[in-house]
Amino acid sequence: MNNQLPGALSIGIKRGGLEIKQFFRQxxxxxxxxxxxxxxxxxxxxxFSETIAPNVTFSQYFVAGMIASALVNTxxxxxxxxxxxxxxxxxxxxxxxxxxPASSYFIGKAIVVTVSMVIQxxxxxxAGVAFFGVNLPTAVSKWxxxxxxxxLGSLVSTILGVAFSSVPKNARGASxxxxxxxxxxxxxxxxxxxxxxLPGWMQxxxxxFPLKWLTQGMRSVFLPxxxxxxxxxxxxxxxxxxxxIGIWLVVGTFLAIRTxxxxxx
Amino acid sequence: MKPVIxxxxxxxxxGALTVVKDLSLTINQGEIFAILGPNGAGKTTTVEIxxxxxxxxxxxxxxxDTDPAIKGAAAxxxxxxxxxxxxxxxxxxxLTVREALTHFASYYSNPREVEDVITLVGLQEKADDxxxxxxxxQRRRLDVGLGIxxxxxxxxxxxxxxxxxxxxxxxFWILIKQLKNEGTTILLTTHYLDEAEALAxxxxxxxxxxxxxxxxxxxxxxxxxxxxxxxxxEGGIQKSDASDAPTEFVMNLSARLxxxxxxxSIHRPTLEDIYLxxxxxxxx
Numbered sequence: 001m002n003n004q005l006p007g008a009l010s011i012g013i014k015r016g017g018l019e020i021k022q023f024f025r026q027x028x029x030x031x032x033x034x035x036x037x038x039x040x041x042x043x044x045x046x047x048f049s050e051t052i053a054p055n056v057t058f059s060q061y062f063v064a065g066m067i068a069s070a071l072v073n074t075x076x077x078x079x080x081x082x083x084x085x086x087x088x089x090x091x092x093x094x095x096x097x098x099x100x101p102a103s104s105y106f107i108g109k110a111i112v113v114t115v116s117m118v119i120q121x122x123x124x125x126x127a128g129v130a131f132f133g134v135n136l137p138t139a140v141s142k143w144x145x146x147x148x149x150x151x152l153g154s155l156v157s158t159i160l161g162v163a164f165s166s167v168p169k170n171a172r173g174a175s176x177x178x179x180x181x182x183x184x185x186x187x188x189x190x191x192x193x194x195x196x197x198l199p200g201w202m203q204x205x206x207x208x209f210p211l212k213w214l215t216q217g218m219r220s221v222f223l224p225x226x227x228x229x230x231x232x233x234x235x236x237x238x239x240x241x242x243x244x245i246g247i248w249l250v251v252g253t254f255l256a257i258r259t260x261x262x263x264x265x
Numbered sequence: 266m267k268p269v270i271x272x273x274x275x276x277x278x279x280g281a282l283t284v285v286k287d288l289s290l291t292i293n294q295g296e297i298f299a300i301l302g303p304n305g306a307g308k309t310t311t312v313e314i315x316x317x318x319x320x321x322x323x324x325x326x327x328x329x330d331t332d333p334a335i336k337g338a339a340a341x342x343x344x345x346x347x348x349x350x351x352x353x354x355x356x357x358x359x360l361t362v363r364e365a366l367t368h369f370a371s372y373y374s375n376p377r378e379v380e381d382v383i384t385l386v387g388l389q390e391k392a393d394d395x396x397x398x399x400x401x402x403q404r405r406r407l408d409v410g411l412g413i414x415x416x417x418x419x420x421x422x423x424x425x426x427x428x429x430x431x432x433x434x435x436x437f438w439i440l441i442k443q444l445k446n447e448g449t450t451i452l453l454t455t456h457y458l459d460e461a462e463a464l465a466x467x468x469x470x471x472x473x474x475x476x477x478x479x480x481x482x483x484x485x486x487x488x489x490x491x492x493x494x495x496x497x498x499e500g501g502i503q504k505s506d507a508s509d510a511p512t513e514f515v516m517n518l519s520a521r522l523x524x525x526x527x528x529x530s531i532h533r534p535t536l537e538d539i540y541l542x543x544x545x546x547x548x549x
Contacts, residue, residue: 004374005341005372006373011371011372014368014371018368021360022360086356089358090351090352090353091356093354094349094354097344097347097349097351098369098372098415099342099372099373099415100341
């Protein structure tokens with residue numbers, strides 16, 4: 001008899017496929033996670049059509065912020081809402097009772113986050129270019145920076161989502177807590193408004209969290225180099241952005257491992 | 266025979282509240298063993314310790330020669346050999362029966378054939394339907410299917426037929442007996458005394474964290490030797506009497522009444538009567 005258990009990675013990849021299947025079969029999650037940001041883009045892009053700096057439309061500024069938000073929506077928000085739902089439904093306890101390695105569960109989550117994140121970013125870029133005259137960067141260095149921000153941003157967002165998933169008592173509490181947290185963070189971080197127009201205290205609160213830095217990082221990708229002088233300190237602060245994301249990665253991983261709960265009690 | 270589950274001196278408290286005190290039991294290979302008891306008796310805590318979901322405060326516990334509290338790769342190897350059917354789960358709602366079983370089969374070293382399990386749990390006609398469209402009984406059958414897909418040596422069944430109609434319950438019992446015939450050891454918790462009677466080789470009655478008695482359903486609480494109640498109609502009045510020798514009692518009665526006894530019935534205590542008298546004695 002074969003007693004060799006399947007490997008964690010191979011089960012994790014199967015879980016990823018399963019998670020994607022379940023994601024797309026839940027119409028609410030598809031609409032909420034993938035379509036809602038496009039609707040926001042359509043509204044804001046149509047209402048605020050002015051130019052905020054030479055060669056920079058509000059739409060251009062807004063698309064950069066929405067792409068940073070996409071990392072939060074598909075990572076933090078999706079994970080922090082769906083893990084409590086799975087916990088309430090008994091899915092996590094059932095998995096705990098099987099020989100599935102815990103790491104396979106998180107590999108599956110990382111796969112579904114990556115797929116939904118890539119879809120959302122592509123949709124936002126396509127809509128931005130097609131309807132709101134958004135210019136894409138031409139330099140290879142900008143695209144490399146973009147890829148690094150997407151990868152690390154998505155990772156930190158997902159890990160913080162796992163850590164936050166232990167905060168709500170139940171699934172209903174999860175959507176009630178997580179969505180307002182994300183929306184407030186978006187307002188504070190300069191997604192919906194020009195960051196430098198915000199009150200100083202809001203800017204300082206925002207600077208604690210990764211979204212502000214991801215938003216600024218995305219501006220450094222999509223806005224002309226001259227716009228850097230209009231940022232708070234007069235440059236893009238790329239090094240500091242990665243340092244702060246790195247700190248949150250360490251803190252988030254520690255919290256996620258320490259607090260994760262498979263069961264409701 | 267070496268026991269599949271062996272527990273001695275199991276203790277568990279939550280803060281000042283002692284939930285299980287000094288519990289011991291052994292369950293043999295191929296046995297269906299039922300734990301009965303009112304809510305709060307400590308059944309769930311005991312079973313969850315055996316399933317490795319909770320850790321005991323003390324005592325020696327082995328399930329398949331393994332302490333369920335083990336961690337790491339050894340824990341996964343142990344979980345490869347057990348199956349757990351939890352109470353009322355609603356997950357995998359967007360997956361079809363076949364998809365869910367196929368996926369869970371991939372966790373195990375030597376799973377059953379998915380199609381065999383679909384047939385075993387009687388979901389052939391629902392195999393390509395999403396789990397959320399299943400009725401309560403069908404959903405429970407899927408849960409059992411997910412519990413046995415890894416070919417477990419020990420199966421834990423927690424309140425498996427809650428909410429079933431009588432027909433579905435009887436169909437479910439046939440499935441459980443079939444698993445027993447294949448050599449699976451089954452630990453069952455249930456609120457239904459008729460279920461314990463129909464399925465269990467032995468039952469344990471738990472109350473206040475202790476086992477009151479372990480016996481076969483037929484012998485529990487001195488049931489086999491308990492007095493029978495004979496009731497009949499005589500002179501327009503309903504009468505009843507208890508007797509250790511009901512046959513003799515009825516023959517005498519028949520002689521006295523001149524043959525046929527109107528509305529005769531002889532009632533032996535059911536498992537439920539015995540259970541309630543045992544629980545009643547401790548639940549004042």
